[in-house]
Amino acid sequence: MISIIILSHNENDTQSCINNIENNLIESINEIVIVKGNSDINYKSEKINIININDKNLFSYSFSKFANIGIKNTSKNNDILILNDNCYIVENTLENLEKALYSSENVGIATPVSNIGPFYHYQSLNLPFESLQSFIDYTKDKVNYKQSDNELRLRTSFLTVLIKRCVLDEISLLDEIFISTDFASDDFCLRALKQGYKTLLCNNSFIYIKGDLYYNIGYLDKNKFKNKWGFDPLYSLSIRTEILDKLSIDSSSAVNILEIGCACGSTLLKLKEIYKECNLYGFDINKESTDIAKHIDNANIQCADIENDDISLEENKFDLVILLDVLEHLKDPWELMKKVKKSLKKDGQIIISLPNIMHISIVxxxxxxxxxxxxxxxxxxxxxxxxTLKSIKEMFQSIDCNMIYYFSIYSRISSEEENLINLLSTQYNLDKNQLMSYQYIITNKTL
Incomplete structure (x- = not known):
């Protein structure tokens, strides 16, 4: 059975949220708990329990604190669905979330796709829907549940989340040191992972968020998280989506993939979704990060200093080797690239990313x-x-990769920098793109 917890911020939104839920109820939902400040909401229903918080410091309550109050007031054997009152579910959302949650015994957390959300969780459409109805129209042909569409994640944002009761019983409540939804979500997902429970993004389940994202206070919790876990979640837990459209290896074949500087393994886990038959290998210097990455099934992860430890890469082994924001940290990146080239199969692919020192902000x-x-x-x-782009090309040429493809990642530039770009490109015949490129992605193969 499921208890729904609604975090109430606005009386009208809460009323609309309740109406929305009642139109989409499934048999396994037998309780709705509304957590709110002192207000006039007095909804009459046998299933609804209103928790009224009388606290003059209510404005300081975090997402975690609100959610924990709700959890403590639910039936002790029920699974928990946490929902902000500005979130609206669409057809089959609850059924599909429940199916995803019970698709495997070791799945403990399931979240839906949303219309908006934090970019670094990669679970929102981020499309400009004019209304809930336009969102419903967009998603109506995508709500038929397919287990194969579920996506394993190291973390998701708890804009809406369904959690098995046994996970809460084993790892306890959300950590109230975190103010924002996102850091509290990351922390909970990782604690669950260390207890053997996986997190799923259900790509056939959708919620519409009206207005702003509650509790997403950004970077205030970053140092708290880093002190607790030993790494920056905004970097170490991110999926490097910018390389996904650069992959040239056949996804239907069995492949060996190596990521040097794999952090917590989010990108490797994404590649595992693309390459169903793959062997994953990863190195990272941060022990706390690799401790997380080691929870990825069938992944060979090592904590190692790739430059200073005695690490040997088996020759002619890998179909794909990835080094993202790694080479600039090494004393001798050219030597590592030689080892990487030897470890690559004849038709294998290398993908690297490097910052561009020729960017106009530096100039x-x-x-x-x-x-x-x-x-x-x-x-x-x-x-x-x-x-620079020239020195990157020279590095590839030094390992006999003469055919390379590069892609630019841009950053915002000021009007002063734009004027300088125009001056330098005209006066010295410089390539504007090289002055505007913040980072390069380089590969030896392309589609």
Whole structure:
């Protein structure tokens, strides 16, 4: 059975949310708990339990605290669906979420696709729907449940989430040190993972979020998370989606994939969805990250310093080798590229990403006599080597990869930088694209 917890912020939204749920009820739902501040909501129903919080500091309550109050007031054997009152479910959403949650014994968390959401969780459509009805029209041919459409994730955002009761029994409630939905979600998913429970994104289940995202306060919790887990979730748990359309290896064949600098393994897990028959290998220097990546089924993950530890790469083994934001951190990236090339099969693919030191922001600063290291970005203080497009091409040529393909990733530029680009490109015949490219993705093969 399922208890629905509605986190109430606005009386009208809450009323609409309840009406929406009652139009989509399934037999396994036998309880609705509304957690709210002191207001006039007094909905009459045998299934509805209203938890009224009388606290003058209510404004300081986090997503986690609201959700935990609701969980504590549900029937002790029920699974839990947490829903903000500005979220509206569409046809088959609840049925499909429940099917996904029970598609395997070791699945403990299931979340739907939303119309909007944080970009780094990759579970929202981010399309400009004018209304709930336009969203329903868009999704109506996508709501037929297929287990094969479910997608394993290391984390999802709990904009709406269905959680097995046994997960809560084993790992306890959401951690209330986190204010934002997203960091609390990440923390819960990882704690569940370490207890053997997986998280699924159900791609046949949809919610519509009206207005703003509640509790998504961004980076306030970043240091708390890093102190608890030992890595930055915005980097180490991200899926590097920018490489997915660059893959040239046949997805129907059995392949060996190596990622050097795999972090927590989110990109490897995504590749496992694409390449159903694959063997995954990964190296990363961060032990806390690799401890997470080791929970990916059939993945050979090692915590190692790829440059200083005694690591040997088997020759002619890999179909795909990925190095994303790695080479700039090494003393001798050219030597590692030689090892990578030897480990690659004859028709194998290498994909790397590197920041572009020729980006106009760096040129502009240098003209003014500045070379200021930062916590992140092109002048990240941990970078040891710096590359232009020309030097990247030369590195590939040094390992006998003469045919390469490059793709630019751009960043926002100021009007001052735009003027400087026009001046330099005219005065010195410089390629504008090389001044505008913040980062390059380079590969030896293309579709």
């Amino acid at each position: 502009n600063s240098l003209i003014q006599g500045n070379w200021d290291y930062q916590e992140s970005g092109i002048l990240d203080r941990t970078h040891l080597r710096f590359f």
